[in-house]
Amino acid sequence: xxxxxxxxxxxxxxxxxxxxxxxxxxxxxxxxxxxxxxxxxxxxxxxxxxxxxxxxxxxxxxxxxxxxxxxxxxxxxxxxxxxxxxxxxxxxxxxxxxxxxxxxxxxxxxxxxxxxxxxxxxxxxxxxxxxxxxxxxxxxxxxxxxxxxxxxxxxxxxxxxxxxxxxxxxxxxxxxxxxxxxxxxxxxxxxxxxxxxxxxxxxxxxxxxxxxxxxxxxxxxxxxxxxxxxxxxxxxxxxxxxxxxxxxxxxxxxxxxxxxxxxxxxxxxxxxxxxxxx
Ligand code: C2E
Ligand code: CA
Ligand code: CA
Numbered sequence: 267x268x269x270x271x272x273x274x275x276x277x278x279x280x281x282x283x284x285x286x287x288x289x290x291x292x293x294x295x296x297x298x299x300x301x302x303x304x305x306x307x308x309x310x311x312x313x314x315x316x317x318x319x320x321x322x323x324x325x326x327x328x329x330x331x332x333x334x335x336x337x338x339x340x341x342x343x344x345x346x347x348x349x350x351x352x353x354x355x356x357x358x359x360x361x362x363x364x365x366x367x368x369x370x371x372x373x374x375x376x377x378x379x380x381x382x383x384x385x386x387x388x389x390x391x392x393x394x395x396x397x398x399x400x401x402x403x404x405x406x407x408x409x410x411x412x413x414x415x416x417x418x419x420x421x422x423x424x425x426x427x428x429x430x431x432x433x434x435x436x437x438x439x440x441x442x443x444x445x446x447x448x449x450x451x452x453x454x455x456x457x458x459x460x461x462x463x464x465x466x467x468x469x470x471x472x473x474x475x476x477x478x479x480x481x482x483x484x485x486x487x488x489x490x491x492x493x494x495x496x497x498x499x500x501x502x503x504x505x506x507x508x509x510x511x512x513x514x515x516x517x518x519x520x521x522x523x524x525x526x527x528x529x530x531x532x533x534x535x536x537x538x539x540x541x542x543x544x
Pocket of ligand 3: 492
């Protein structure tokens, strides 16, 4: 396939996604999956991230990396983020009497968090379902909000004053800046999963992660390591006093039926001992 063919294919894909998105939301083709977060102290589930999936009525599932960037460009992401929040609130309502549901975090794109009426719309959804804001967390990516950092800081303050937890997602990726971390009143730092890619083996990336965890503690932030895929990484993070882990090593994102079953089992996770080859 030539470069031109590839570009044409990407363009057609984008058009197709834009053309189908409104019907898709009306037909409830979007589902929310849940990926558990594990508390390193009790090794139990302390939360979960809500991750959207698109199962078209016809054709193969479409993954977020394909459609989220398109929705971020055309503005439909706000509708989708609020749809996910609404679904999460419904999940609480349907299950809170039978399950001890931990805090659930919902992603808010840069476009969504800067939208004029986003706080009113979030409040309305949460109030309609009568959900305690303490049960909800919003994951925000500050590096994506270069256009209006003042408004971003203001929105974090507003979410916090309403009782929601706020986390800074993908920390360490792109342009996330250290001095801005002093200004933002967030509760949680989520280390970008790239830290735990193949490059993890390197002493340099280990030193950076150790320093970031230490820094977060000094400014009273909790730390979630995302993308934890091996026992070696998990043990190392636990020794470092990192608070929580999220990743395929413990559990992949799963549908609400599987997530409910996992909660019901009250599973205590364990990390296999790793024998160092050195
Ligand atoms: P994210 O917010 O950084 O979410 C974590 C992504 O890492 C998820 O990909 C998850 O499935 C994946 N992941 C989990 N454990 C591991 C692991 O051990 N190793 C690796 N390599 N990856 C792991 P997913 O679900 O495909 O979502 C991709 C991105 O799409 C998310 O990245 C987020 O930026 C966006 N996204 C997903 N759902 C929503 C949503 O409802 N609203 C918005 N605005 N964005 C969303
Ligand atoms: Ca996230
Ligand atoms: Ca992330």
